[in-house]
Amino acid sequence: MDSGGTLTRADLADALHREVGLSRTDSSKMVEDILDHMCDALTKGENVKISGFGSFILRDKGERVGRNPKTGVEVPIAPRRVLTFRASQMMRERIVAGS
Incomplete structure (x- = not known):
């Protein structure tokens, strides 16, 4: 992972290359195939x-x-679909243990 604190697609591909031994191209x-499958x-x-x-x-909202915070005027917000992430209990425990 880079020192900036963000895990990128390139970092994931590099980890696969190192840990599994796949070529950089594969x-x-x-990584792209997995992300595409998730997006689909x-x-x-x-x-x-x-x-x-x-x-x-x-979730459908x-x-x-x-309300516009600057003017105070009420405006309708259209219905929309939003994406949320909920970490698993195992992930939450790892995050707490790592801090």
Whole structure:
């Protein structure tokens, strides 16, 4: 992982290359294929659960009234679909133990 604190696709591909021994090209393709598969499932309205890591969950939010903080004028906020992530219990425990 780079020193900036962000894990990138390149970092994942590099880890596959080092840990599994796949070529750099195959490692990059595998990372892209996995991410594409996850995106396709989410686009179809399916949730994505990765055991021991967490779940990407789609939620439909209804229309509601919001307020412009600058002017105070109420404006309708259209219904929309949002993506949330919920870490697994195992992941939460690892994060707490690492801090």
